[in-house]
Amino acid sequence: MTTKSCSSATASSGWVGEAGAVFWKDLRAELRSRYALNAMAIFAVTTLVVVSFSLGPQALPPPAVAALLWVVLFFAAIASLSRVFLREEEAHTAAALRLAAEPVHVYLGKLLFNLVLLLALDVLLVPLFLALMQARSGNLWLLALVLLLGSVGLAGATTIVAALIAKAAARGALFGGLAFPLLLPLLLAAVSGTRRALEGASCAAAGAELRLLVSFAVVMITASILLFEYVWSE
């Protein structure tokens, strides 16, 4: 395998550099067209307005707000995060990228890019969401922590699924279907953690949820790193 033989050479140049290069390439391409960013923002804001509009002026209890927030976040992620690999297929640049970088570094670069997209979405959506839902702010530090850890896990699982479906037919519908079962534990923990944050609980009270989020992200990203070579070389 060519990837094995060149691994020692790139190890000296540093995996951070190569993954960073993939990330910068994607970020610059994204900033040029803003395709994923626009699609994600318009999708998230539309969904949010639809939810808020259908509910009318009533304020919801924290469990309902937490559940709705993650439903919107999940679908906004599904609408845009598969772009990282689709773009390579559509522009026919996947083969060149395969030659230029090691699989693991491609994965890490793409993961970082998706994570940045998701965090941008969090920053845009969550304040708007809380304002429109008239939710009490509760424990903002805990909310930020749950959103950050949840986004890492979300990006970790969706990036490998995006690589899986890049060559399949009907991939738009497949992406959500494949990603959702993988994300079930994450969504359960994230919704529960967000609910606690909105209720104003301390970070210690949400320890179980935070531990679950951290371990989910670590397990998913580790497994993706191990599997990515097989997915990417297909």
Added chain:
Amino acid sequence: MPLFWKLLCGVWVAGVIVAAFLGVGPAVGFRAPEAARILFFHVPTAWLAVLGFVLSMLHGIHYLHRRQLEHDRCSAVAAELGFLFCLLATVTGAIFAHVQWGAAWNWDPRETSIVALLLIYGAYFALRSAIDDEERRAALSASYAILAVLPMLFLIFVLPRVVDSLHPSDTVQSGGMSPSYRLVFFAALFGFTLLFVWIYRLRVGVERLALRREG
């Protein structure tokens, strides 16, 4: 499968069904003691759903190692069987939940796990049907089967510790079952597993013939 095992499987499963209804008395401590007999059929189907899932993953790992299409076919067959038993487990579980807890669905951790398993199987088949190239389909679906094990581990082992469960997971291990129930229970597990192996081997034989004809 040799004739002896086929005969044994038929007689054994028939015996288990008779014993489940006539051999043991009603279970005490349940809201509907007579309905508790469903556990002799519900728990084996859930176990076979998980067995099919694990088999599918193991054949997936084999495929990624060896790149023999036979392993891919075995993986798909195991997933098909697992999906069948997963459906049965969901339905029997919902029936018993309705009788015992008053509602067919409560999002108890075990119920969440079985729904996740159903969705994973569904996604696995959707992925398979969306890829035309045979070797690519094999590699990608194998990767998905391996990846899908991880959330299941969380749902089965971590979630019940975080959320309260309605399922009596310790009853079997800690000997809360009466001896006669335990005997029929393990006999049912063995009998249905034998049935699973039988169907599995038949299906794998068919797939092998199809592979040989194609190439």
